[in-house]
Amino acid sequence: MNNHLDREIERVNQHTRAMLDEYVAWGGKRTIGEVQFGAYDDLIDFLNFRMETAESCLMLIENGKIADSLGLSRSLLEHYLLFMLMCRGRKLIKIQDLSALTEGQFKARLKEEQEKLRDLHQENKAQHRVEVRRAPRVSRRIMHVYEGLRSAEDPELIIPVHYFQFQQFRPEQMRLDEGDYFEYYEREPETKKILKGHREEAALNYKFYLSYDGLLECLELNGLIDEAVIARIEAHYTFLGKFLHPTHNAARDLHDRNNWYGNRTGIGIEHPYSKVSVLLASLYVCYLVGGLLDEIAGLIESAPSKYISRAGTEELRLLTGDVPEKFPYFWFLFNDPPLWDRFNYCVHHATDEELQEWGGYAGVPKERVPFDQYIYSHLERAVSGAGNVRCGEYRPPIIT
Numbered sequence: 437m438n439n440h441l442d443r444e445i446e447r448v449n450q451h452t453r454a455m456l457d458e459y460v461a462w463g464g465k466r467t468i469g470e471v472q473f474g475a476y477d478d479l480i481d482f483l484n485f486r487m488e489t490a491e492s493c494l495m496l497i498e499n500g501k502i503a504d505s506l507g508l509s510r511s512l513l514e515h516y517l518l519f520m521l522m523c524r525g526r527k528l529i530k531i532q533d534l535s536a537l538t539e540g541q542f543k544a545r546l547k548e549e550q551e552k553l554r555d556l557h558q559e560n561k562a563q564h565r566v567e568v569r570r571a572p573r574v575s576r577r578i579m580h581v582y583e584g585l586r587s588a589e590d591p592e593l594i595i596p597v598h599y600f601q602f603q604q605f606r607p608e609q610m611r612l613d614e615g616d617y618f619e620y621y622e623r624e625p626e627t628k629k630i631l632k633g634h635r636e637e638a639a640l641n642y643k644f645y646l647s648y649d650g651l652l653e654c655l656e657l658n659g660l661i662d663e664a665v666i667a668r669i670e671a672h673y674t675f676l677g678k679f680l681h682p683t684h685n686a687a688r689d690l691h692d693r694n695n696w697y698g699n700r701t702g703i704g705i706e707h708p709y710s711k712v713s714v715l716l717a718s719l720y721v722c723y724l725v726g727g728l729l730d731e732i733a734g735l736i737e738s739a740p741s742k743y744i745s746r747a748g749t750e751e752l753r754l755l756t757g758d759v760p761e762k763f764p765y766f767w768f769l770f771n772d773p774p775l776w777d778r779f780n781y782c783v784h785h786a787t788d789e790e791l792q793e794w795g796g797y798a799g800v801p802k803e804r805v806p807f808d809q810y811i812y813s814h815l816e817r818a819v820s821g822a823g824n825v826r827c828g829e830y831r832p833p834i835i836t
Contacts, residue, residue: 441711441819444834448718448763449494455725455755456487465748466736473743475595476736478603479522483732486515493721502709502717503679503687509720510676516727517651517669518598523735525596525658528585529644531571532578542576549578571644572653579644581657593740598654601645610638648673661769668769668807675811676720690812712816716766719815723768726759765818765833773805776818779830781805788826797827 489512496505532549534542549568556565567581584594614623614631623631644650652669655661661669678686688694690713691705698706733749733756760771767774773781775798782790782797785804794800808814822830 440834445715445718448722452722452725458752462752467746469742469745471742490721490725497717502713505717507679510680512724519731521598522596523731525598526584526594527658528582528597530580535576671809716815719766726756730756773802777805782827783824
């Protein structure tokens, strides 16, 4: 089995390297139109640093630092969620604070605002406001949903609000009170009040636009993910977070002979990371790079010709499209359930009649197959063979 895994690890990492190389080469294949649009340059600059992170992950994998690569992949995943919104987010939100009202007063006000908007829609006077709803995860605030910001030079072009929110966000402004740190002079009370207001505004913008929960809310609001994808994001985000935040035995559990304990000091433990964990870290980088590159390719392909006269993304798209085709046994965010999950579902849940109707476990409707939250053990089983009297044999794709 280890030989198969070694070959597969190499194949996955080679594909990731090929995507990175093609991304670098792509810069000379696209053609700028008669007008240069700065937002596209900024988004490519954003992506350049994400590709640096991906390369760092590969270097960590090559040097046997698997837990650290997985922790860095958590950062890459969060940037991927944000980048989807920076490229395709078409809606923005404005929060109306009604926390001074009682719950009953708030509900009445919310209903009133919704009825007002319905009337404005009927009169075609809504001015790009599409919805009014209760803001999630906060007390008595209303969320007004609008179409996105339009370019002053090109009113047909919507610039996602996350593009601006990301550029303008300063964590120190949100978290740090300047009065707690060195200052050259004492600030006036009015200035302190203004700065406090800025901190509160920054915290609110972060909560609704850039926090993890805010990203999921905005992605769903824009129709970029649904409940099934959210469940998969939550599982991957939680798993990867174990290697970023203090979690007992997170790294140890990825090692061979992980129940071995010694009393010697060292860098890590003596026994190596399992081949499955190496493959898992490699797959994360591959899928995340593919997803990020798909986003920028789609954005540039859809750009007005006066900004981009030739996208030049053909070779890039071939490589990103190959990711779920070449490595279908890893269930990430948007690909279909792998054969292992179909097999496992049928073994435990499908009737003989359903198996006959579907023509075997491979034909189970994908919406019937639930996601397995246990990421590491799931991959262990997906790359191992299995058999069942009713369902037949599962042969992992990496064994040829």
